[in-house]
Amino acid sequence: MNSFPKIFFDLVEIISRFPGIGKRSAERIAFFILRMKPDEVKQLTAKIEEVYQYIKPCRICNNFSTQEVCSICSNSSRDKSIVCIVEEPKDILAIEKTSQYRGVYYVLLGSISPLEGITEEELNLRKLLNRLERKEIKEIIIATDPDNEGEITAQFLIEKISPYKVKIYRIAIGVPLGTQIEYIDSATLGKALIEKKAVLDF
Amino acid sequence: MNSFPKIFFDLVEIISRFPGIGKRSAERIAFFILRMKPDEVKQLTAKIEEVYQYIKPCRICNNFSTQEVCSICSNSSRDKSIVCIVEEPKDILAIEKTSQYRGVYYVLLGSISPLEGITEEELNLRKLLNRLERKEIKEIIIATDPDNEGEITAQFLIEKISPYKVKIYRIAIGVPLGTQIEYIDSATLGKALIEKKAVLDF
Known part of the structure; x- marks a missing residue:
């Protein structure tokens, strides 16, 4: 395993902390980065830094925002x-x-x-x-x-x-649209029965 | 979709170019980066830059290396x-x-x-x-x-x-170890039959 430089595996280790990324995927991503063009790598690291530096919680609602107040809280039609x-x-x-x-x-x-x-x-x-x-x-x-x-x-x-x-x-909890009853987990189906909604009442 | 800053989606777009990363995974990774600690983000971008700057093709074999000649080509026991x-x-x-x-x-x-x-x-x-x-x-x-x-x-x-x-x-091409014949694709199985190896010969 010492056939590759240690810094390569350092990067793999950092990437493998990302959600849903295992060691193999992290290796593939690190290889991909090594094969990127210089301006693409610069764009990647600059964008990470930019996002991290400029996106902060909205003062009112905690949503991500580059402004003190996010686009939803500052939208007069909401x-x-x-x-x-x-x-x-x-x-x-x-x-x-x-x-x-x-x-x-x-x-x-x-x-x-x-x-x-x-x-x-x-x-x-x-x-x-x-x-x-x-x-x-x-x-x-x-x-x-x-x-x-x-x-x-x-x-x-x-x-x-x-x-x-x-x-x-x-928000309503129940059976998701586009599924079939037989495949829905019993906890969800049970909840959907408890939360049943009247459609016609005499 | 304009509820989030544009630079967030710029980063998602760059990450979604990584191999095996769809738009949803890229979003999750971008959210993850936004929730990282400042020194972790610094470590991430610094390591990407370091790997990209110092890892180059070995002069002899093109393997990734931080030296002019990689650790395998410079290993006297190989x-x-x-x-x-x-x-x-x-x-x-x-x-x-x-x-x-x-x-x-x-x-x-x-x-x-x-x-x-x-x-x-x-x-x-x-x-x-x-x-x-x-x-x-x-x-x-x-x-x-x-x-x-x-x-x-x-x-x-x-x-x-x-x-x-x-x-x-x-290198030998044939049936992989630990598999079952019935599940092996027919191209591989056909190749394994063509490449069959004598074990006893009269």
Whole structure:
């Protein structure tokens, strides 16, 4: 294994920390970088530094932004009285792709995870509670992940927010579109039965 | 989609050019980079630049090296009269892992690919032919990939090298260890039958 320079394996080691990248993929990426053109490598490292330096959490909602206030919070056509709470900025991307939402967001930058030692105190809730106190918000939609941490976090948010007497919603949890009932995991199917929706009522 | 800064998507676009990385993976990696600590990001970009700046093709065999001559070519215990020809430096890594080889290598930095417009002239053969002319080599092992390009390249190498009257080998092509005959693709199985080896002869 000493047929290659040590710095090559140093780079492989760093790349293999990326999410979803194993050692083999990291090696392939390192080889790819070695075969890039000089200006391409310069562009890659400069862009990493630029993104890291200029993208910061939005002062209002914690979304990624190059400005103090992100493009959603500063968009006058968005309804600031409706706030969707998500765990991570990438969740905003997913929701924006649906084109079904016209409110603003609030990013927790995490979820409550006893296993990882993330407690209620570490959720970035202060700025949201301040806005609730100032009665700027009428409606909260909780869009944490439908997993254990997300559900614990959702329960905690409901407790924290309910004293402010605003409408609180949780996004619907149930069977995903385009799937077949027989292939859906039983936890999801069970939840879909519990959360069943009336379509005709006598 | 304009909920995120443009430079974020610039970085995603660059990362998605990496081998085996789709747009979703590239997004996850870009998010990961944004969540790294400042010294980790510095380490990442510095290591990319370092690897790119200091790793160059070995003067003798084209293997990646931080020295003018790579660690294999400069290793006095390796047999310089046996040369294994591979397409890419990463093939050296794979062969070294077997611990079955004590000769040196020669890296073509490519293979003949009519589809990609890579012709015989673009194979880096000159330095190898010079060594054959100086009668420094007794044995050549061709270890190009067992695919179309690799086979065309192997045939071309045999033509080019045969005038020098050295032993030429091709690595064995056949059924891989640890597999089951019923699951092996028919091209490989057919080749394994053609290349069958006598075990007992009367």
